Amino acid sequence: MFDHYEPVEPAYDEAFAAPGKPRGAMASTIACFESMGLADVRKRKRLADQAFRDLGVTFLVHGDARGVERTLPFDPIPRVITASDWALLERGLEQRVRALNAFLGDVYGQQRILKDGRVPRDVVLGSGGFLAAVHGVRPRGGVYIHVAGIDVIRRPDGEFAVLEDNLRTPSGVSYVLENRKVMKRLFPQALSRNDVRPVDEYPARLREALSSLVPGGSARGVVLTPGPYNSAYFEHCFLARQMGCGLVQGSDLAVRSDGVFMRTTHGLAQVDVIYRRIDDAFLDPETFRADSLIGVPGLVRAYAAGTVVVANGIGNGVADDKSVYPFVPEMVRFYLDETPLLRQVETFRCGTPRDRDYVLANLASLVVKAVGGAGGYGMLVGPAATRKERSAFADRIRANGAEYIAQPLIELATCPTLLPARVAPRRVDLRPYVVTGRSSWVLPGGLTRVAMRNGSYVVNSSQGGGSKDTWVLADSAA
């Protein structure tokens, strides 16, 4: 199966140090797949696809007339991370979330970091994610980032670096749990040869973290979804079910004298925790977009009055803004007085003349992203783009530089991936999840996304990317 597997230079390959030389942590897994053989693995992969369909583990793809339900392409060859690599990453993530949370408390409070000139005022206050409506509001426990999905990549030297912070409504964790479930069912022999840390405590941890912010402890929580037509609806249901919370839509909630209540068959019942999967803009038509039909009028009032925990916090978008991202290491130094443990990707802000000129001169080697973009939409991968595409993007950057950032194309790590006729290297990233209540907890695992097309660097599910199970090994196996 792996006889002709050739890692792509100069990328880091997760499984092979060199052709025919598996990395230690992957060796038993490679051997196990090898002994099953390609035909058997492919048969099991088909069963896995069927299992995902039967379970209804689907996301909705937009762009079609009414959206189409699809399963996330699943690759059965796991990505294995050693205990020592993970320990470094875990500490770095925890530190990063602590700094970002402090930043949010500051930006919506005294704004010391702006007064000290460590982060340019216009970058923060001009960010679409900065919401003046919640300036001065301190959420319960001072926690803004209850769930963080920090996208990391592995550089050619093997070190993890942060590509992007997702601090609003990061999605994908349900795939982490479902992928593991399906792996247990179809590849038990591979799992049993490794000491893999379990992931299924995530929903309980999240519930615990959110409840810990409610005085008295006996909290009634709900998951707030935009509804069945949202692309991540499956995940909203999944989490509500696993957390034992009600799944509600905006119209199921009502604000009465600054408290949030849900409409039940027995009248109104107060809600203490809202894990919301609705964007800020649509959350409360009284405060934000008045045309939102999926929000809860008055929710911001209740949030400000402190009667309810809203997770994630309102206004978090200012901290995961792509143009604020370059300043996160500075936040670590400023708020924590620590040295940043995680590297990140060099970023050019096209809003500044110097960076803009550099970007325009080097478009062919850069990746340009819209500051407000997500999901791999509206980005330019310079080296892969045509001359015409690049020149169209250059016009946009000249017209509205502040809307764009650019980064060098990173050689994303590769991982062996099952194709119809063979196994070949494909690019992967990793989204670990950090859950924060009174303290932080990092899910030992995460969503490994795979660019299924040869040579592609875009791993987003909306762009045809798939996923694979991520195995974090326990200490004993290090």
Place this chain on the structure above:
Amino acid sequence: MISRAAEHCFWLHRYVERAENTARLLQVNLAFVLDARVAEHEQWWPVLRALGEERQFSDTGLPSRVTADGVQDFVVWDPENPGALLNSVHQARVNAHAIRETISLEMWEAVNTLWLWLTGDEAHRLYHEDRYAFYDAAKHGCQRFQGSLYTTVSYDQPFDFMRLGALVERADQTTRMLDTAFLRAETGAAPDTPLWLATLRSCSAMESYFKRGQVPVSGRRVGEFLLFDLAFPRAVAHCLQRSSHFLRRIGAGRGSAGRPAGATTEALLARLRATAPGVVLDGDKHAELEGLLVAIGAVADAIVSEYFPAVPAAASAMEALSVDA
């Protein structure tokens, strides 16, 4: 529980119940027509009538389609037929999808796999190659849902609302089935004993009926059993009694005055139980049974307006059918 979720529960099980009844009725009729040597039209229009789909069928403008395949294609597959098996399963899935966190994973899988099967090649192949097995498989899909309902969720409000949906649908179906059978008997288009045996089978009632020792089989006896029996799950009185039980549990602590839906149900049950079977079955049966259908409809309306005050979008397809009573 959340009113919207309760509403989805109600319609979810109601649609599953309808799907199962549809499959059973078609399967029974498939065998019955071999005993009833009458014109094809006489063999199959009663199915449309019993399902309340006569008007939808004539709207298709093809009365010549009252053939075995014409009726079955319409009742199983026709996208223009809101009561079609395919549509019932689709609506069940839509409702289940809206409350995936309320029902258990196993219940969701039951509905989802039934839908995937019905829309896949395998179901079509079976439909053409072995019709009897097709209906069996459809029934089994519904029963898998019912089984997981009883074994994988707590017996509290979501359960109660699901049961209510199924019971209301059942009471309605049994009444229609009986009404149609009497009509068939009156027109003399079908031999009497096979007709009543088929009617019992359509309600999966044959074994229970005979355990009561009600021989010889006659319309009068079958009618009495299917309307007044308190122990048989598809008998109207049983459905009302169970509905009233669930409504009492949902409204625990409130008297019937505080529970209009419960009060409506209890009143109908009391009225039915105080009625001598002869009054219904020896007089103008059709007027009596139509009156009963309207009263069952009023129970459904009372549940909807008490517990799901907003306009129930999920109900539209079913409502389109109920005007045919």
